[in-house]
Amino acid sequence: MSDVLVVPSCCCKTVLLGKGTQLRGGGWKQKAVAAAKWQQCQNRRIKPLIVRGKMVNPSTYTSRISTDIPLYEVPGASFDEYLEDKPRVFRAMFPDKQRSRRLNEEEWRINMLPIDFLFLTVRPVIDMRLRCKSQGVEYPPEVPLHITKFIELEIIRWELQGLDDVLKPSHFSLGVKGVLYSDRQGPRSRLKGRLQMSISFILPSVLSLVPEEVRREVAEMVLGRLMDNMKSKVNSSLLTDYSAFKRENSVRTSIAF
Numbered sequence: 001m002s003d004v005l006v007v008p009s010c011c012c013k014t015v016l017l018g019k020g021t022q023l024r025g026g027g028w029k030q031k032a033v034a035a036a037k038w039q040q041c042q043n044r045r046i047k048p049l050i051v052r053g054k055m056v057n058p059s060t061y062t063s064r065i066s067t068d069i070p071l072y073e074v075p076g077a078s079f080d081e082y083l084e085d086k087p088r089v090f091r092a093m094f095p096d097k098q099r100s101r102r103l104n105e106e107e108w109r110i111n112m113l114p115i116d117f118l119f120l121t122v123r124p125v126i127d128m129r130l131r132c133k134s135q136g137v138e139y140p141p142e143v144p145l146h147i148t149k150f151i152e153l154e155i156i157r158w159e160l161q162g163l164d165d166v167l168k169p170s171h172f173s174l175g176v177k178g179v180l181y182s183d184r185q186g187p188r189s190r191l192k193g194r195l196q197m198s199i200s201f202i203l204p205s206v207l208s209l210v211p212e213e214v215r216r217e218v219a220e221m222v223l224g225r226l227m228d229n230m231k232s233k234v235n236s237s238l239l240t241d242y243s244a245f246k247r248e249n250s251v252r253t254s255i256a257f
Helices: 026-043 079-084 086-093 212-256
Strands: 004-008 014-018 059-071 100-102 107-111 115-117 120-134 149-161 171-185 188-202
Touching: 059 212, 079 086, 079 120, 079 149, 079 171, 079 212, 086 100, 086 120, 086 212, 115 212, 120 171, 171 212, 188 212
Parallel strands: none
Antiparallel strands: 004 014, 059 188, 100 107, 107 120, 115 120, 120 149, 149 171, 171 188
């Protein structure tokens, strides 16, 4: 017989959380929410149990991607010049104007599409910063010093929306940092970039039944999907917009003459 946890709710009903319960689907969510509400109700009646000397380490998952593809630059419309227009670069990577807005010269707020994690659906809101750096000043180790200019993107603030208080993690952090630049070798150029995304969290006690291997599998799947989406935007949307930038500069040059 499989192990079953019997959890009474505040409404004197019973919630059964079976050992073999699937993590997807509405049933699991309803059971977890019911168990969480019962726990919240019980916390009002008794003092919480404090275990001295016991620390709960957050679960951390990291994913990295890189890009290295041919880049066709032309005089008067180099990729360096393109990167100087940060609003344009941002729009190329995040074209949905309804889900983003500019905060200042370097920062934008993005309402990301809902993300399914385990049986929860969260709606992250992130603040993204774009910075151009050049002449070897404040170059990270992954950017060679001969690179004339690169753009750095980084998430500096975040918020999780769409979760009940009892289902919010007691600790959560989201880290995204990447670089993008043109690497010129003689007459040829290549578009290169690196992006790293990591999440760290401590699940609420109501979700402690979820095995670590299941959490890792789901976290890596979510991270992989987000990273692939970002790489696709760089390899397609950004290059398409850069091609438009070159055409626009060519037209302006011909009109000037």
